Amino acid sequence: MRSAHRLAAAATAATAAVLVAAPSSVADEADVERYFDEVALELAEPGVWVDPDVADELDPEWESELDAAAADAPVDMRIAVVPAGKLDPRGEDEFVSADLLWEGEELASQLYDRVGVDGVYAVMTVADSSHDGRSFNAVQHSEEGPTYYVGDAVDQAVDCCAPSYGPMIERFIERASEIDRPLYVDVAPWTGGAAGVLGLWWGGTTLSNRRRRKAEEQRHLDVVRPMLNDEVIELSQRVSELPTTADIEQSKLSREVLDTVEKARHRLDAVAGDDDVQAVTSMLGSARYKLACLVALRQGKPIPEPTPPCFFDPRHGPSTQQRQWSPTDGAEREVPVCDECAGRLDTAQAPIARTAGERNYWEGGEDLVAYIEGYWTSDDNYWRFPHDDHGRARGDLWSRWESRRPRARLGRFSRSLGRGISSAMSQSGSGDDDGRGGFGGGFGGGRSRRRRSSFGGGSSRRSSRRSGGGRRF
């Protein structure tokens, strides 16, 4: 499988002359090596990277979906889609059978060598035919954690979907997210019995879950987007009407408000889901607070402390006081309010509440979770929203979404296993805690990374090969 170059490189310096004299051009092999170094840089983070020269082969929609799916996979997964011609040291325009510098799973291992992080690596080489070097190759190298069905995933991808690159990669990600053996078997051979259970339970649902969540977030947007549009327009209007001032502090604050509203507007233009909604309302809340500071400065009053927005309508700006209030079916509680709402409550009038459709916004359920979370979070503060419906909706939503994150599911599952297994798992590093990010506030999750080796290839520092395979098609 290995090319003459690899063998020569593995030999001692004494044979370097042979390499120079070899029929294939050394400079061209170096080109391939350099190209692969660049591919590795593009895949510093898990995901899918498509060489721009073959971008036409993959619908951009597919590409971003697959990229996100690979990044969300339970194991760090890096997939490169590259033209086969760039891996042939003789160049792309040869009218002969393609002869790639590396073939099969070694191709994927070369990518792993360059990135230097344990995980699953796959390389799709794009060409017109198998003769031209069209192939799909993948491997898992890991010292710790479960073994995934990587070799089988290559077979399934080719068998189901070749030569359609998008569907092939989709099938690969699904299958390669399933655990073959929960632990590295050489460390704990007796856990074979658990493997079947885990494999079955795992179920390969990563992608369909992502789709479902995306559809849910889309429904939230249908409700929230018009509300946000109105709010951004209204705030932009107010900002444009701010008087010019010679006061340095005031003009600085005016500029900040303007910047914040602009940022919110841009984020709203590109809004794609709950993360964006939360970011937008957080910025709108911040802009309103700064406007309140500006008013205080103008009146020669002290700058107010940041507070949560008026409970009845965040558009009223930061709250200035607390009042007792009872929802329709709930106990009396203290809510933060603006001056005007306080006045209404004091005179037994109902404050005019922000609505979402026909409902008060706090009865908007899951649709409004991100909207409220953003408003009730500032750079330095997180305030508790005083209505239980929101807390319940948020709990439902986040636990459902979190339970769909395979890494989190593995964590729960392994904790529920018997003591014997879990202690062995922790000794050998089951990976269940590895890289689990927080979930509160933002929906993101941190990932821990272990950089093992620097760029430059060579197999001496490779972690154990777990599973892999490669096929031309």
Ligand SMILES: [Zn+2]
């Ligand atoms: Zn109010």
